[in-house]
Amino acid sequence: MDQNLSLYKVFYTVANTGNISKAAAELYISQPAISKSIRKLEQNLEVTLFSRNSRGVHLTEEGEVLYDYVQKAFYSLQLGEMQLKKINELGIGHLRIGVSTTLCKYVLLDYLKDFIAAHPHIRITIECQSTNHTLQLLKENKIDLGLIGKPERLHHIPFETLGEIEDIFVSTNSYLENLALRTDSKEDILRTAALMLMDKENITRQYIDDYLAFHHIENSNVLEVSAMDLLIEFTKIGLGVACVIRQFVEKELQEGTLVEIPLPAPIHKREIGFVHLADTQTNPVIQEFIDFCKKNA
Template identity: 75%
Template sequence: MEQNLSLYRVFYTVANTGNISKAAEQLFISQPAISKSIRKLEQSLDVTLFSRNSRGVQLTEEGEILYTYVQKAFFSLQTGESRIKKINELGIGHLHIGVSTTLCKFMLLPYLQEFIKTHPHIKITIECQSTNHTLQLLKENKIDVGLIGEPERPHHVHFDSLGEIEDIFVSTKTYLNNLSLRTNHRDDIFRNATLMLLDKENMTRQYIDDYLAAHRIETNNLLEVSTMDLLIEFSKISLGVACVIRQFVEKELAEGELVEIPLPFPIHRRNIGFAYLDNLQQTTAVREFIEFYNTKQGLALNKLPVHS
């Protein structure tokens, strides 16, 4: 079949023109070469494809049957070529991004908002999963790029940092005052308060659990929440003390709606950034996105003040 592809192009052109000399002109080859190609195809199929007449050549019955299939094949090829050209001209592509719900709202959206303006024809699919799951999808090549906390052992994962985030504990003044009235132990907030953390699937939760264990901070009443949004909202209605990311509650802290709980030991800041597999052939859409965020590095975090 492979060796006959050029023969089928000659056959298709001769059938369309009905004339060997016109086919030779279109294909920029000699008439004898056209005739030789037709004979070779007829021999390989063991049929006669054309009959000659005074005006040129005409398809035989077998030739008509073959032409029907060859015509569809060349139409499909032409359609494919047109689609590829359109993709290149418009920058059409598909980008799969993995990200946690928290990072999607607070960090990814500012990037996507500007990227879509300059690349409106790239289709974007977002997998909202925990950071651990996002990293696993990345390693399984099921997503192109992940927005994650910096992994301790990357293992063939390239990581581009966007900056640092800082975990803090917050609540309302009302909650702290009521807690003090109930317990008379304002200095031991974590043991007496309702402590609100993300669920254990979240990398942030694992990070905070390690912090609490390392400093032997006891907690007696724990409320697990699935998203950072809910943690922030629950803390704002005085449901308890929530562990949140400072950059995501700057407004509430500045306006006094929430207050930061002093910690006996600081929580080390963490790097957040985009990650993708090393040594993987990337699509145009992925390359465009990587180039975009590298030029806009720090866009989301720079818009939010970071405490030193």
Template identity: 65%
Template structure:
């Protein structure tokens, strides 16, 4: 495009007004400057754009063709400006969140309802996958923020803690009563069916390290894809499940599940918000992080 945007802006105004003096008044530009700009645009395009008369100016056939495209361009710019205004003044934006199924249900959802009520103009997309995948999407800038457990290596990820979670082992009373066990932790896990999340989950890696550190070798291992299924399988007496205390507190209080005592407690872990350190935050992301903090 050889001509500059200012020339097309003047062309657009003259075409709309059908009069150079009115276009000059609307743009706060002198009439000679308007005429000179139109002349330069016609010269650069090699064709007359207006026919002139004592009553004003009219678009030529070539001018009318150009006006169709220029109008689309300026309408698009106007729409873009309006969207930016809404983003800054009304909080309109798009937020892409990555979160595991477990943290989505037990951590994100309780907050999300209130957030949407307060900021209905922010569009939200949620991708549920493992923490490892969430970190990868953050690195690739395919999501804006992630709900994760604090990873051992942060890289260029900024992490804001939302608190701690504690892993425990639980089983139903009927399952424990049906086992003939000694009181040692090693004997319990060797005789029981131990139910853990699959190996793609960071929680599973954390528990594997715990079992290895304390020389606990499960006799029978059942891998489950989600925390919800772990909890449900434990409730119906399929085995001992490694779950997060905060997510089964009601079942513990009601006696539906019972905590397995451990000689060496599992250290609590942090969960929180993660986003790329080097990227600038959109208004929607700032609003969201401020709300959760």
């Protein structure tokens, strides 16, 4: 583009106002300067852009063609300015989140989808780790925010809840029927079944181990799995009884694909939510994301 951008700004303003004096007032320059800019642009383009009469100015046919393009260009510039303003208002525009693969799939993804649509300028990176690793990354300032199941001790780390989750044991009817034939016993299912649990580094496993120990439930046939997705799928094909989060298998329970195992006492519900160390005033996007998720929880 050979023309000075200021000439197009004058052209755009005159076209919108239809009056040189109004355009001069809007741009805070003199009327002669407006007229001079229009003449210069017309000379450079070798066309007449405005027809003039006593009531003001009107775009010529050539002026209409140019106006369509100039209008789109200035609209794009305005959008760019708005995006920059959002970035400035929300801090650096980058959010580093730590989360387990389970909570990422079943909880975080839905929030991210809507948040990114509303804030496309914010760059987001995800570290999929266990709760313990997420807390360690937070302490090392390698992430800004962690989505975790609330542990017993947080050592003064702020925790903002998103709600509760409930651990349950599930299986298929066919597995339970076969188990009854094999054991020929009325012993508790959790003691005789192939018991599928998350690995010992997972905070859910630690929570369930405490529950089993408290109720004196021992099982020597334990299969450890690193992801809840696999637990659910293994259970659906009849490998055993698994401990999963109720909210993540509601569809299977409703359809009857999985059935809930009765327990001697319900497992206490746990909170899930966000932890962060950074001052949200230093990086306002942290609090922006937390507030967005809590509002849509």
